[in-house]
Structures are given as structure tokens and as C-alpha cells.
Amino acid sequence: LRNPKEWAGxxxxxxxxxxxxxxxxxxxxxxxxxxxxxxxxxxxxxxxxSTGGNHYDCIFPKSFQQNSAVCQSIIYELLYNKVxxxxxxxxxxxVEILREQTARARRESMCSD
Numbered sequence: 001l002r003n004p005k006e007w008a009g010x011x012x013x014x015x016x017x018x019x020x021x022x023x024x025x026x027x028x029x030x031x032x033x034x035x036x037x038x039x040x041x042x043x044x045x046x047x048x049x050s051t052g053g054n055h056y057d058c059i060f061p062k063s064f065q066q067n068s069a070v071c072q073s074i075i076y077e078l079l080y081n082k083v084x085x086x087x088x089x090x091x092x093x094x095v096e097i098l099r100e101q102t103a104r105a106r107r108e109s110m111c112s113d
Contacts, residue, residue: 007054013037022046027059 008016013024017038024037027049034047047059080086086094 008056009054010037017042017046020046024048026050026056 014037017023017040021040021042022044023040023042023046025034025045025047026037027034027047037048048056049059051057080091081088
């Protein structure tokens with residue numbers, strides 16, 4: 001598994017499930033039910049998406065993204081205020097500039113289609 005030229009299949013997933021005490025669920029196509037790759041009865045699961053061939057991506061629930069966003073905002077606030085010593089006005093102005101640039105880019109991409 002450490003070699004990027006090698007890949008894991010059902011046998012390796014079964015071994016990892018036992019090692020980490022988590023079952024594997026595999027999503028292969030949008031709108032189709034996922035496939036249980038292991039059925040050991042573990043409470044926790046690892047959800048994967050097959051993106052074609054022998055590559056798998058991890059799927060995270062929305063709650064994970066929401067919690068990560070909160071943690072990220074706390075880290076940025078600490079960095080900007082404590083490490084970089086930015087005052088609040090500088091941070092607010094910078095965020096506003098980024099929002100304006102994003103909105104402008106979005107408008108321009110919509111007009112070019």
C-alpha cells in the first residue's frame with residue numbers, strides 16, 4: 001500500500017478492516033446504492049468512492065466538513081492576530097477584497113459561457 005504503483009483490492013480491504021476495526025463501504029456510481037466491501041459488524045465505517053480503475057477516494061460526511069471549517073477559522077484567526085499581528089480592520093478589508101474578486105471572477109465566467 002505504500003507503493004503508489006500498487007493498489008488495494010477486496011483482500012487488502014478485508015485485512016485493513018480487521019486491523020482498524022472498521023468496515024468498508026464502496027460507492028461506485030452516483031445514484032446507486034453503495035456496496036459493503038466488508039461485513040464484520042463494526043460500528044464505524046470507512047466510506048470510499050471508486051473513481052475508475054483501481055483508485056479510491058475517501059468520502060467524508062458533511063458534519064466533518066462543517067467541523068473542519070470551524071477549526072480552520074480558529075487557526076486562521078490565531079495566525080492572523082497572534083503570529084502575523086494583523087489588526088482586525090486589516091483582516092476585514094482583506095476578506096472583503098477576496099470576496100469582491102471571487103464575485104467578479106464568477107460573473108466573468110458566467111458571461112464567457
